[in-house]
Amino acid sequence: MTNLQGAVVLVVGASGGLGSRIADQLESKGAIVARSSRSAGHDLREPSVIRQVLEATNSEHGRLDGLVVASGVVAFGPASELEAATVDELFAVNTTSAIQLISQSQPYLATSAEDGREPFVVTLSGVVAETPVAGVAAYSASKAGLAAFVVAAAREYRRAGIRLVDARPGHTGTSLSEHPIAGSAPRFGEPLDPDHVAARIVTAIVDGEKDLPSTAF
Numbered sequence: 001m002t003n004l005q006g007a008v009v010l011v012v013g014a015s016g017g018l019g020s021r022i023a024d025q026l027e028s029k030g031a032i033v034a035r036s037s038r039s040a041g042h043d044l045r046e047p048s049v050i051r052q053v054l055e056a057t058n059s060e061h062g063r064l065d066g067l068v069v070a071s072g073v074v075a076f077g078p079a080s081e082l083e084a085a086t087v088d089e090l091f092a093v094n095t096t097s098a099i100q101l102i103s104q105s106q107p108y109l110a111t112s113a114e115d116g117r118e119p120f121v122v123t124l125s126g127v128v129a130e131t132p133v134a135g136v137a138a139y140s141a142s143k144a145g146l147a148a149f150v151v152a153a154a155r156e157y158r159r160a161g162i163r164l165v166d167a168r169p170g171h172t173g174t175s176l177s178e179h180p181i182a183g184s185a186p187r188f189g190e191p192l193d194p195d196h197v198a199a200r201i202v203t204a205i206v207d208g209e210k211d212l213p214s215t216a217f
């Protein structure tokens, strides 16, 4: 069991449908949540923002015990019609910035482990990382890249007492697909309830789970 009482958790993408719910639920379990989002001035396509957000959280709260990467963008449309700028933004936000957040948070989280806490990182790649989908090929690729990084990095971080968990829910009823950076969303089946998805992720944090495949939702 991971005790969230007094744990300092940075939630990136905290203005989003899932990030806001995860942040609220972590707070309800006693965590001290630092919320970061683009609308609060933190554009993750700026590499310096990642260091700033981590340093600001650590200097305000004195440590970092958890990181939830709930930021992301989606794009729809045929693979043959992808604009280079769309691919760049998908990978910058969904893959590169998430990897940088995990990489640069390691020293803070390692200190948390040395202090006897149970630090963790949660990413949200999604079911497309397991089963890439036609019409969202670049989004699928950006998420598969993140998921692969987490699997490998988790083995390294475990040695420092840090747990990495990738969550791969299916289509969830937030507004993500209503504001794509390109294209427009196809008809989806019945979405997952975002409250349920957020609660499942917070349960996994508390229970010390090591992976959240699509079947967990």
Ligand SMILES: NC(=O)c1ccc[n+]([C@@H]2O[C@H](COP(=O)([O-])OP(=O)(O)OC[C@H]3O[C@@H](n4cnc5c(N)ncnc54)[C@H](OP(=O)(O)O)[C@@H]3O)[C@@H](O)[C@H]2O)c1
Pocket: 012, 013, 014, 015, 016, 017, 018, 019, 037, 038, 039, 040, 042, 043, 044, 045, 069, 070, 071, 072, 073, 093, 124, 125, 126, 127, 168, 169, 170, 171, 172, 173, 174, 175, 176, 177
């Ligand atoms: N909804 C789904 O069906 C689903 C399924 C599986 C996985 N996921 C993944 O779960 C995560 C959260 O999705 P969601 O449904 O909560 O989407 P959402 O409501 O659209 O939230 C996306 C979040 O990402 C932030 N963001 C986007 N571009 C950014 C940038 N350049 N710099 C910093 N922040 C940026 C947004 O910030 P602002 O609002 O401030 O711009 C917002 O907080 C995403 O990674 C998504 O791919 C979603």
